[in-house]
Amino acid sequence: MDIYTDVLIVGCGVSGMYAALNINNNCKVVILSKSKTDECNTYLAQGGISRAKDKDDIDLFIQDTMKAGKDKNKEEAVRVLAEESIENINRLIGLGMDFDYKDGELDYTREGAHSINRIVHSTDETGKRVFETLFKQVKNRDNITIYEDTTLVDLLKFKGACCGGIVKRNNGVDFIHAKYTILASGGIGGLFLNSTNRRTMTGDGIAIALKNNIDVTNLGYIQFHPTALYENSSEERKFLISESLRGEGAKLFNINKQRFVNELLPRDIVAESIWDEERKTDSSFVYLDASFMDSEFIINRFPGIYKECKKRGIDVTNEPIPVTPVQHYFMGGIKVDLNSSTSMDNLYACGEVSCTGVHGANRLASNSLLEGLVFSRRAALDINKNINSKDIIPLKHNIKLKEAEEIIDSNLNSVLSEFKKVLGEKEHELINN
Known part of the structure; x- marks a missing residue:
């Protein structure tokens, strides 16, 4: 089946849904979820979301993030994260997010390597509340369609540019043709025997990037x-x-x-x-x-x-x-610029599958949901600039179900092999075989 949309988003966590909500309302958006929509790592996040308490805290927030990241961070990206944190938390509140308050003000808590209390939260179920807030908004948007139990097999490409994706859905293969595609497919925890991640998080986006010669970086982080x-x-x-x-x-x-x-x-x-x-x-x-x-x-x-x-x-x-x-978390990933654009034209990557350089070699606590908000909105705004001048390219393909399943298996094997190479003997946990 051929499906036509303006924007294809792979992933139903904070990055995928927030990106969708920031795409122009007159554009059609398709969101894919590999399993059920709430079976994403966003739903599991407990602690909260980092936020500069005010403008005076921005530089200290940057210093804390850089120090935790072993100064391997991309400082320009860290500054974007800190400077845009207040705006995006306020936008999230505007969408209906209910954070904890104390004496009429946001109740800030503290976590490891933060110099001050700057983490907003909703009890210890912040991720669940973020997911529910965004999902409610997504369901109310007529221009957004969600497909559950849908696995990205590969990208559709024309003259080296992305023009959608090939997916396995309903025991068949669909071809989703899009002007722009955003990979927000999450991390790699499902590759490990012991992880806090959903078991479905098996580095699919990284595998597809490797297969298509899209730049990746810091896979050992x-x-x-x-x-x-x-x-x-x-x-x-x-x-x-x-x-x-x-x-x-x-x-x-x-x-x-x-x-x-x-x-x-x-x-x-x-x-x-x-x-x-x-x-x-x-x-x-x-x-x-x-x-x-x-x-x-x-x-x-x-x-x-x-x-x-x-x-x-x-x-x-x-x-x-x-x-x-x-x-717990993957700081490396698909290499992106400050607008979450990858090395392949018309393809963006947001959230844990991407590497903005924000986290360096070690993520500062509660910066993950914030990164998802800040850089997925940047991706959406960048897409909005040019989407009306783009055309959908209706490529023809003839991949059958068995071939698609073989590609999915090949993707898993390739990403397992890649992480075994970058990990070597230095990690304390066994990767799945």
């Missing part, structure tokens, strides 16, 4: 979150214990109940310290303890963590939580 709930028997995605719990005062102890690290150091340092402690004590986990904190505060501020731990027999108000680092 992979972040491990220090505190995921330790569950020895679970093969499912690991449950994240938000850094904001440490930001509110929770402490880390080894199995001998000894403190060993400043909990608010950058993520890579805390994760490495936990691995070292596990090796020293011959243990598979350490403890994160919030039991000394006010129980009513914990239950109200962190209802998601409280409920999920309780399901597993752990009462966080009375006992410590066993935690260990697991794969």
